[in-house]
Amino acid sequence: MDPDTYALEPGERVVVTGAAGFIGAAVTRELLARHTQVVALVEPDGDTRNLDDLAVERVTVDLRDADGVAKAIDGARTVFHLAALYRFWATDPHSFYDVNVIGTRNVLTAARESAVGRVVYTSTVGTLGLRGATAGAPVDETSFAHIDHLFGLYKQSKYVAEHEVLRAGAEGLPVILVQPTTPVGPGDRGPTPTGRTVLEFLNGRIPGFVDTTLNIVDVDDVAHGHLLAAERGSIGRSYILGGENLSLQQILASLAETTGLPAPTRRFPNSLALGAAWVSDVVEGRLLRREPSIPLEAARMSTTHMSFDDARARRELGYGSRPAGEALARAARWFADAGYIRPDRLDHFEWRT
Secondary structure, three states: OOHHHOOOOOOOEEEEEOOOOHHHHHHHHHHHHOOOEEEEEEOOOOOOHHHOOOOOEEEEOOOOOHHHHHHHHOOOOEEEEOOOOOOOOOOOOHHHHHHHHHHHHHHHHHHHHOOOOEEEEEOOHHHEOOOOOEOOEOEOOOOEOOHHHOOHHHHHHHHHHHHHHHHHHHOOOOEEEEEEOEEEOOOOOOOOHHHHHHHHHHOOOOOEEOOOEEEEEEHHHHHHHHHHHHHHOOOOOEEEEOOEEEEHHHHHHHHHHHHOOOOOOEEOOHHHHHHHHHHHHHHHHHHOOOOOOOOHHHHHHHOOEOOEOOHHHHHHOOOOOOOHHHHHHHHHHHHHHOOOOOHHHHOOOOOOO
16 A cells, blocks of 8 residues: 555544553554544553543453454554563563563454554664664664664564564565654653653652763654654654654753752763662562662663664654653653652752743
C-alpha cells in the first residue's frame, strides 16, 4: 500500500498494546483525538490509571497468551505495539524475552492473520550503535550496534524483537518501526528509568552528575510521531523520534531553572558510578535477590553519550518536537501534581516559566 494513501480513519478499530503505559497512553490520547475506536490492551494486574476517563475498549491480556492476543487484534485495521518489559532488573531474567520477544511474535502473528493495514512497532534507540557518539556527533538509524554494547536484558531482548519485526516485514507484513529517545512528561507513573532521573533530582537525591548525553523529548511529541509513522512512514523503515541532545549537567540545570532548586555542580568520575553499580548489582541483585538501588545497566548507560539525529523522521514524516526545557518542565509539574515529590522538598520549589 502506498504510504501516501494510508490514513487513520474516524471510527476504525485500532489496537494499542501497552495502552496504559507512559508512551502507550499518550498514543491512545492522540488516537482518540482522531476519533478512532481504540482497543486498549492492558496487562493483568497492571496500573491502568492513565486510561481513566478515556473512552476506550479495555482488553486485559498477557502478551504471552497467543490466543488472547489474536482475539484482541481480530478486526483491527491498525496496530500500535508498545507493550514491553522496560526496566533494568527483574527477578526472573527470562521474563524479558518472554514478553519482549515472544509477546511481539504473538502480536505479529495475530496482525498477519487479521490482515491489518499497518503495524507500528515501538523499538528503542538502545538497539543502535553508539560508538563515537558525542553531543556534537549524534548517530542516526544507520548506526549498527556492537553486540558487546547492548547492555542488559532489556536492550538485548528488544534487539532480538526488532529482528522479529523486520523478519515479519520481509515476509510481507506492513510494519514500521519507531525508536523513541528519552521521553519525559505527564503520565510516567512507574516511573520509567528515564523519569526516575528527573524525579531523583526533584527529591534532592542527585548530588552531582557524570559526563553523559541524553536526547530529551516530550512524550506527547513521541506519541504524535507514532501516528505520523503509521500514515506517512515507509514499510520496513525505522524512524528515531527524538528532541534535543543535552548533557546531564544541562538537564539538571534546566530542571533547576524551572523549579528554583539549586543545580548540582559536582562532577563525578564515570568510574565511581560504575563501581557503585557493580557493588549494588552483586550485593542486592545477586545475593539478596532484590532490585539493585543502582542498576549496573543504568550506570553503563550513564557513562555513554546517547545523542541521536532524528532528521529522517523530520524529513520523511513531518515530525517535530517542542524544546527540551519545556518537556522537562511538564515532567516536573506532573510529578509534583501527582504526589511524587516529598512535601518537605516541594516547599522549596519556586516555579518559574
